[in-house]
Amino acid sequence: MTTTAARAAVTKDPTTAGPDVIIVQQTLVPPDGHTKFVDQMVGMDNPAVVHRFFSWKRAIVSRYDVFHAHWPELTIRGATPLRRFMRRRYMDAFLLRARLTRTPIVRHLHNVEPHEPGSAAERRSLRRFDKATDVYIRLNPTTVPPTDRPVVTALHGHYRKAYAAHPLPEPQPGRVVYFGIIRPYKGVDRLATVFSELDGDDLSLRIVGSPSTGQREMVEAHCARDPRITALLRYVSDAELVDEVGRAELVVLPYNEMHNSGAILAAMSLSRPVLAPRTPANTALSEEVGPGWILEYDGDLTADVIRDALHTVRTGERSDEPDLSERDWDHVGRIIEGAYRQAIARAARRR
Structure with a gap:
């Protein structure tokens, strides 16, 4: 069709x-x-x-x-x-x-x-x-x-009402967060690999979510290699999710395939900027919520892409919260x- x-x-x-x-x-x-x-x-x-x-x-x-x-x-x-x-x-x-x-x-x-x-x-x-x-x-x-x-x-729809019962912490400078079920197509291995190419003890990567078969071992290997990478590898409660995502300066969702994402709506509901691949759906959502909230990249995720996104988050202009009025x-x-x-x-x- x-x-x-x-x-x-x-x-x-x-x-x-x-x-x-x-x-x-x-x-x-x-x-x-x-x-x-x-x-x-x-x-x-x-x-x-x-x-x-x-x-x-x-x-x-x-x-x-x-x-x-x-x-x-x-x-x-x-x-x-x-x-x-x-x-x-x-x-x-x-x-x-x-x-x-x-x-x-x-x-x-x-x-x-x-x-x-x-x-x-x-x-x-x-x-x-x-x-x-x-x-x-x-x-x-x-x-x-x-x-x-x-x-x-x-x-x-958004998750603002569901998450409003839990305290939202302030974002921590340099903290990059991935959250959600960890499956091969979601690109967590690539994220951890390129993050380790970034210099700076002021940077950290937090991986939160339940791993599918083989993914736990992959994440734990990255954590053992780079002490700046830590993980919470299980389903988390709403309170834990609000705390973990709330501490993010930048959420990164490096999916190899991305069309509709509950995770990106969860991040928007908590007013945390997201780095994600450029897709028609993500571009439409970016235009809907307002500039500066969804940062899209083309091709493979690289260390430079993450570095540039952090710079944009720190220096760019965006509204106090994403516009989710239609959701x-x-x-x-x-x-x-x-x-x-x-x-x-x-x-x-x-x-």
């Missing part, structure tokens, strides 16, 4: 279709005490929407008005081939149920493609899922949906409700 076609498919005005209160079956699991996208979804102050958490049994046999998918590939992955096979069959059973009952399917486009590619069987299942989808919700206006179904833009979750929630009602109306026309 071309970008022009994608823009033409955008629906700005929500319909009024559906019941007064919409019951939504999410593919999200319940909140676990760490602020995540699920907390924002279920925390929206919208009495017209009731959320249910995921299991394949609920998706297949329970009653609800809309099925809302996030990262659908995660619902069919598993630790063993048998488990993956069975979960793909669960998806097939759900799609049959959705077709027979005309249950509308809404899919949130968090990523253009899964970060970790799946098998050919998984890709076939996801294509069937996209074929059955009624409405897409994208987190930024640069995302092109995989099919020609209608698409609604609902910007990723209030109550506002976002009303847009998402509109997407649900549009999907309900579309499914009703198939009868």
